[in-house]
Amino acid sequence: MGYSGPDFYDQSSVYDTYMQRRSRSQNPNDTIEKPIFMELVGGVKNQAILDLGSGNADFGLESINNGCRRYVGVEGSKNMVNAGRNTLQGTQGEIIFSSIEDWDYPEETFDLVVSRLALHYIKDVEACFQNVYKTLVPGGQFVFSVEHPVLTSCARSAEISTRRADWIVDHYFETGERISPWLGSTVLKYHRTIDDYFSAVQKAGLSITSLRESRPSPSNLDQDEYIRRLRIPLFLFISSHKAQDRL
Numbered sequence: 001m002g003y004s005g006p007d008f009y010d011q012s013s014v015y016d017t018y019m020q021r022r023s024r025s026q027n028p029n030d031t032i033e034k035p036i037f038m039e040l041v042g043g044v045k046n047q048a049i050l051d052l053g054s055g056n057a058d059f060g061l062e063s064i065n066n067g068c069r070r071y072v073g074v075e076g077s078k079n080m081v082n083a084g085r086n087t088l089q090g091t092q093g094e095i096i097f098s099s100i101e102d103w104d105y106p107e108e109t110f111d112l113v114v115s116r117l118a119l120h121y122i123k124d125v126e127a128c129f130q131n132v133y134k135t136l137v138p139g140g141q142f143v144f145s146v147e148h149p150v151l152t153s154c155a156r157s158a159e160i161s162t163r164r165a166d167w168i169v170d171h172y173f174e175t176g177e178r179i180s181p182w183l184g185s186t187v188l189k190y191h192r193t194i195d196d197y198f199s200a201v202q203k204a205g206l207s208i209t210s211l212r213e214s215r216p217s218p219s220n221l222d223q224d225e226y227i228r229r230l231r232i233p234l235f236l237f238i239s240s241h242k243a244q245d246r247l
């Protein structure tokens with residue numbers, strides 16, 4: 001059995017270990033995911049932002065400090081909701097305790113919808129992207145990152161607990177549920193190909209502006225870590241927008 005995304009992060013030992021890892025120096029979230037994600041987002045000044053699977057809302061606080069007009073996080077884990085509300089204390093930022101799937105998305109409300117490393121926990125990403133389309137204002141932008149499909153294809157490498165140098169890719173085109181051991185527990189993820197993500201964004205009516213993998217930058221990592229991170233792609237990113245003029 002694997003825990004759903006929110007239930008997984010609600011186990012206290014998982015939550016504590018996850019937070020410790022996120023604060024390690026040269027962690028891939030800060031050194032690889034964040035720089036590419038921020039580059040795709042561009043500026044946030046005066047924007048109304050929706051963050052799906054907002055975690056501890058670090059992005060929310062940073063966006064508020066950078067002048068966004070509104071920040072709303074949707075988060076399904078109680079531990080993460082508490083962490084996010086704590087991060088945003090004293091600001092206009094807001095965290096809604098709901099699953100990404102079940103939230104009632106208001107029409108044409110947000111200039112920017114983001115989701116960082118949460119959508120591989122979602123079964124029906126097409127329905128999610130239709131909600132994103134609905135809630136974006138015309139001209140609004142949607143940027144997300146997920147675990148790279150090379151990683152979600154097969155969990156055999158995750159069962160080996162040593163520091164990894166390579167990764168087994170298998171059953172790549174057999175998409176769907178994957179149970180993966182992680183942080184001393186097991187989590188249920190949904191494997192999709194790059195082409196599935198790409199098509200789902202287009203099917204929702206959004207125009208793709210950029211697709212990125214997670215090429216590391218030597219300026220963010222020391223030499224050994226940089227060489228190691230050149231081996232396996234960790235993240236996939238797609239940015240897209242809703243047309244300004246609707247037909």
Ligand SMILES: C[S@@+](CC[C@H](N)C(=O)[O-])C[C@H]1O[C@@H](n2cnc3c(N)ncnc32)[C@H](O)[C@@H]1O
Nearest residue numbers: 005006053054055076077080099100116118121
């Ligand atoms: C890897 S964490 C990333 C958190 C944050 N976006 C970041 O980058 O720091 C994934 C987050 O997505 C949340 N999540 C996963 N599936 C979810 C769902 N179906 N509905 C709401 N939140 C979900 C988890 O609870 C967790 O906080």
